[in-house]
Amino acid sequence: xxxxxxxxxxxxxxxxxxxxxxxxxxxxxxxxxxxxxxxxxxxxxxxxxxxxxxxxxxxxxxxxxxxxxxxxxxxxxxxxxxxxxxxxxxxxxxxxxxxxxxxxxxxxxxxxxxxxxxxxxxxxxxxxxxxxxxxxxxxxxxxxxxxxxxxxxxxxxxxxxxxxxxxxxxxxxxxxxxxxxxxxxxxxxxxxxxxxxxxxxxxxxxxxxxxxxxxxxxxxxxxxx
Numbered sequence: 001x002x003x004x005x006x007x008x009x010x011x012x013x014x015x016x017x018x019x020x021x022x023x024x025x026x027x028x029x030x031x032x033x034x035x036x037x038x039x040x041x042x043x044x045x046x047x048x049x050x051x052x053x054x055x056x057x058x059x060x061x062x063x064x065x066x067x068x069x070x071x072x073x074x075x076x077x078x079x080x081x082x083x084x085x086x087x088x089x090x091x092x093x094x095x096x097x098x099x100x101x102x103x104x105x106x107x108x109x110x111x112x113x114x115x116x117x118x119x120x121x122x123x124x125x126x127x128x129x130x131x132x133x134x135x136x137x138x139x140x141x142x143x144x145x146x147x148x149x150x151x152x153x154x155x156x157x158x159x160x161x162x163x164x165x166x167x168x169x170x171x172x173x174x175x176x177x178x179x180x181x182x183x184x185x186x187x188x189x190x191x192x193x194x195x196x197x198x199x200x201x202x203x204x205x206x207x208x209x210x211x212x213x214x215x216x217x218x219x220x221x222x223x224x225x
Contacts, residue, residue: 034143034144034146034150034151035147035179035180035183037143038140038143038144038147038180038183038184038187041139041140041191042140042187042190044132044136045133045136045187045190045191048129048130048132048133048194049133049191049194049198051129052126052128052130052133052198053198053201055126055128056126056198056201056202056205059091059092059126059205060091060201060204060205060208061091062091062093062094062208063089066085066089066093066094067097067212067215067216069082069085070082070085070086070097070216070219071215071222073085074101074104074219074220075219075222079101079104083098083101083102086098086101092122092125092126092205092209093208093212095118095122096118096122096212096213097115097212097213097216099114099115099117099118100114100115100213100216100217100220102114103115104220108217108221111220112213112217115213115216116213119206119209119210119213122209123202123206123209126202126205127202130195130198130199130202133191133194133195133198134191134195136187136188136191137188137189137191137192137195138188140184140187140188140191141181141185141188142184143180143184144180144181144182144183144184144185144187144188145180145181146180147177147180147181147184148178148180148181151180152177
C-alpha cells in the first residue's frame with residue numbers, strides 16, 4: 001500500500017517539477033493577429049482613463065471659501081471684485097458663477113438659465129472621450145470572441161487533415177485559441193470599471209456645480225449692505 005501511494009505521489013510531483021513556466025508575453029503572442037487590435041484597444045483604454053482622471057481631478061479642486069468670498073463681495077455691492085475672483089479661478093464652478101455674475105441685473109430666471117447652460121457645457125467638456133471608453137468596453141469582448149471563432153475554424157480545418165488527433169493536441173490547441181476571448185473580456189472589464197468610476201466622479205462634480213448655482217441665486221436675493 002505504501003509503495004502504491006509513493007508511486008502515485010512521484011507521478012504527480014514529477015511533471016510539476018519539470019514543468020516549463022511560460023511568460024505572459026509568449027502566451028499572449030499565441031493569440032494570433034487579432035491580438036494586435038486588442039492591444040490597441042487596451043492602450044486606448046489606459047490612455048483615455050488616465051487623461052480623463054487627470055482632467056476631472058483638476059476640475060474637482062476648489063477652494064472651500066470660494067462661495068463665501070463671492071457672497072461677501074456681492075452683498076457688499078462689489079460686483080467687480082466678485083467677477084475678478086471668479087474669472088481668475090480655473091475650475092468649472094468658478095466659470096459657472098462667473099456666467100451668473102455677468103448676468104446680474106437681469107431677471108433671476110434668465111440668470112438661472114444662463115448658469116444652467118454653462119453647467120451643461122462644463123459637463124460636456126468633462127465627459128469628452130468617455131463615450132470612447134464605453135464603446136471599447138463593448139467591442140473588446142467581441143473582438144476576442146471573433147478571434148477565438150476564427151482560430152477554432154482554422155484549427156478544425158487543420159485537424160481534418162490529421163488522422164486520429166489526440167485529446168491533448170485538441171485541448172492544447174483550443175486553450176491557445178481561447179486566449180483572445182480572455183484578453184477581450186479583461187480589456188472590456190477594465191474599460192467598464194474605468195468608465196463607471198469616471199462617470200461617478202463627473203456626477204459628483206455636477207452635484208457640486210448645481211449646489212453652487214443654487215447658492216449663488218440665494219446670494220442675489222439677499223439684501224445688499
